Amino acid sequence: MAVTSGVKNRTRQAIIDAAIDLLAGNPACSLGEIAAAAQVGRTTLHRYFGERADLLSAVASEGGERLGRAATLADLDRGTGAEALLRLCREYFDLGSLLSLMFSGQGGECWESQDEQYLIGVIERGHADGSIDPALPSDWVLTLLWSQLYAAWEYRAQRQEASRHHVLDLLTRTLSNALRPPQS
Amino acid sequence: MAVTSGVKNRTRQAIIDAAIDLLAGNPACSLGEIAAAAQVGRTTLHRYFGERADLLSAVASEGGERLGRAATLADLDRGTGAEALLRLCREYFDLGSLLSLMFSGQGGECWESQDEQYLIGVIERGHADGSIDPALPSDWVLTLLWSQLYAAWEYRAQRQEASRHHVLDLLTRTLSNALRPPQS
DNA sequence: TCGTAGTGGAACACAGTTGTTCCATGACGG
DNA sequence: CCGTCATGGAACAACTGTGTTCCACTACGA
Numbered sequence: 001m002a003v004t005s006g007v008k009n010r011t012r013q014a015i016i017d018a019a020i021d022l023l024a025g026n027p028a029c030s031l032g033e034i035a036a037a038a039q040v041g042r043t044t045l046h047r048y049f050g051e052r053a054d055l056l057s058a059v060a061s062e063g064g065e066r067l068g069r070a071a072t073l074a075d076l077d078r079g080t081g082a083e084a085l086l087r088l089c090r091e092y093f094d095l096g097s098l099l100s101l102m103f104s105g106q107g108g109e110c111w112e113s114q115d116e117q118y119l120i121g122v123i124e125r126g127h128a129d130g131s132i133d134p135a136l137p138s139d140w141v142l143t144l145l146w147s148q149l150y151a152a153w154e155y156r157a158q159r160q161e162a163s164r165h166h167v168l169d170l171l172t173r174t175l176s177n178a179l180r181p182p183q184s
Numbered sequence: 185m186a187v188t189s190g191v192k193n194r195t196r197q198a199i200i201d202a203a204i205d206l207l208a209g210n211p212a213c214s215l216g217e218i219a220a221a222a223q224v225g226r227t228t229l230h231r232y233f234g235e236r237a238d239l240l241s242a243v244a245s246e247g248g249e250r251l252g253r254a255a256t257l258a259d260l261d262r263g264t265g266a267e268a269l270l271r272l273c274r275e276y277f278d279l280g281s282l283l284s285l286m287f288s289g290q291g292g293e294c295w296e297s298q299d300e301q302y303l304i305g306v307i308e309r310g311h312a313d314g315s316i317d318p319a320l321p322s323d324w325v326l327t328l329l330w331s332q333l334y335a336a337w338e339y340r341a342q343r344q345e346a347s348r349h350h351v352l353d354l355l356t357r358t359l360s361n362a363l364r365p366p367q368s
Numbered sequence: 369t370c371g372t373a374g375t376g377g378a379a380c381a382c383a384g385t386t387g388t389t390c391c392a393t394g395a396c397g398g
Numbered sequence: 399c400c401g402t403c404a405t406g407g408a409a410c411a412a413c414t415g416t417g418t419t420c421c422a423c424t425a426c427g428a
Contacts, residue, residue: 042377174362176358380420386411
């Protein structure tokens, strides 16, 4: 069992959560800041993650899991390619500051090429079923998805009056418009 | 006259250019790296910019000028709001790695609120003349513009086979689609 | 009550960045 | 040929972040 003590798991998770939040805003932030944000001594942080790289890879691993769970929830095999992509968008949107981390590319090793390939497949399904403009290459659509997700997250972060639902609505509208084939 | 020597101007510009390129990729990059990229000794760099903050503000100032020039070239008062925005996009796209810098928000003080307000005005013109979906708030359109510009730049940087013209075409297509009003 | 697990703080050495000073060198014009 | 201008390198002190060690404290179960 990797359960160890339960307390240790909670501490470990608190550190990882704090790291995701702070690294999203400043990829160069210090371990001391992360420890403080996690309400944990720097000594304790080092007890869990020997060196910075260990923490970063744990963050990447956690990020990969969350992305995977979101993709599962989105039920990507259902409906048209565009519908699946918009559902994925809604799930990803709730990942919050993890989005910034992914988009910054700092979390490079988060999702292996398998996940990316899977999304490419969904987009190609959209090309085939006519829900996504075939003139848009799959990898461009993927880039677009990420950039608009990040934009929506930033937009929400800067404007408190904008509710989650409202921003998600804007995101959905602009993204589905962007992907729509010409004479639909 | 602020001309000083001509040689000094070239050196100064080389440092700023190198700084823009490197800071775009890594906002925490060291002055030593920037000096090396500018093919200049670290001593010389410090002679031009007393401390890091001085270089950063010079970069911000340079960025502001380039943005302003691009906006002028785009001739924003001509045509519909959407057309003006797309022209601006084409001009901004050629700013290259400066885009990453702007979008990272590191270059916060680059363009004062006057420039931002001017763009907001262009977008509202688009709302009025029916070329931009009035359901999309102006600041959301602005966020969208920046994120898609950044996405296009990254897309181009990672794929050498994608020509400038091709990427610009994808950008134009998706952005104009995203902004298009419903029953156009 | 005692032992252990989990933790936090203080202190340290080490590495990298920053900003400074001083000196040597090459270019260029008078 | 000489002076100056712009530069590069070496060396330095100060600071910050990192990784480690050691010790003290608290909670909790046997």
